[in-house]
Amino acid sequence: MLILASQSTARRAMLDAADVPFTVVAAHIDESAIRGSLHAEGTTARDIADALAEAKAMRVGARRPESMVLGSDQILETAEGDMLSKPQTPDDAIRQLEALSGKPHRLWSAAVIVEGGRPIWRHVEKAVMHVRPLGSAFVRDYVDKHWETIGYTVGCYEIEGPGAQLFSQIEGSYFAVLGMPLLPLLGFLRERELMPT
Template sequence: MVSAPTERLVLASRSAARRGMLTDAGVPFSVQVADVDEDAVKATHDPADAAGLAAELARVKALAVSRHDGDAWVLGADQTLSFDGGLVSKAGSLEAARARLMAMRGKVHHLHSGAALARNGQIVWSGVDTATMRVRDFSDAFLDAYLAAEGEGLLACVGSYRLEGMGSQLFEAVEGDYFSVLGLPLWPVLAELRRAGVLKS
């Protein structure tokens, strides 16, 4: 039996996908959702730097929780999507999701997954990983079936798709790390958690 680590990890994210990745990887953690104003962070950030924004949002979330729980290692994470020279936010309705997916049909966009680790109210590490997403030229009939099958759960996803679900059928190719597409650059995060003593090396 593996002994429990001496260091404690808190995930500062409400994302079910991130919780699932850490759980599946055997990482012990608790969840404390960060109460931050993401729109305020975005308003002061260059919209052309979507990768930098993902990292900054991850840092802000990690710090927000770390300031209240200094003894724990706090993992913040966020994901941004850049398309056609701009930053894409989550769709507010299925109609907006449909319009977004139609705009991305047959084109390329990029997902940026940022993560940050904080301790005692200080960032000790942050990083970002980018995946290139090549959307296929899907039919209107497929899009209708996809939206009907996935429903409003898509509104929680920045690109209006879940690659781990039926959303995989939207793509002809993906260049990059699968975990980063899901919302967490898992390999570098695991390396940092080993350094921090949360995981055994």
């Protein structure tokens, strides 16, 4: 059975909805330290997402070498090339949304599977998110109403809910926006006969 090395409710919901048999074991890695170190070395946002996904899978895979362990992560890269982290406060969320307003940004969603202590599969997908021009009153109201759920998300939105109101256009996979390249993952699981063909 597959182990998901993540506490993300969105990733769990995707696997559940696709009838993937899995269990959850939290990885407990210091994501901000890894991200900061790689960013300081000039690593691209795409490769940071991939490295974080691998770090999660490797951490759990070290404890469960007999299992296939899935790590996944997502990085938001602004039009200017900056990377955003999850907001810490509602004021943080407001600042992030105001900075994203009227511009496109990129979401890099990565997944890595580890087995026997080494990566055996990986995939990174990009989605381009076009944020419509957002009014200040709208942003404040949106954050006030939805802070409990958007506070745990990069970019301060949940596309499957009211966050859809933030966008004029989305290019790329819906699943990549949710935080995991699901269709390529399902293809690999079918190859390994963990899913029906």
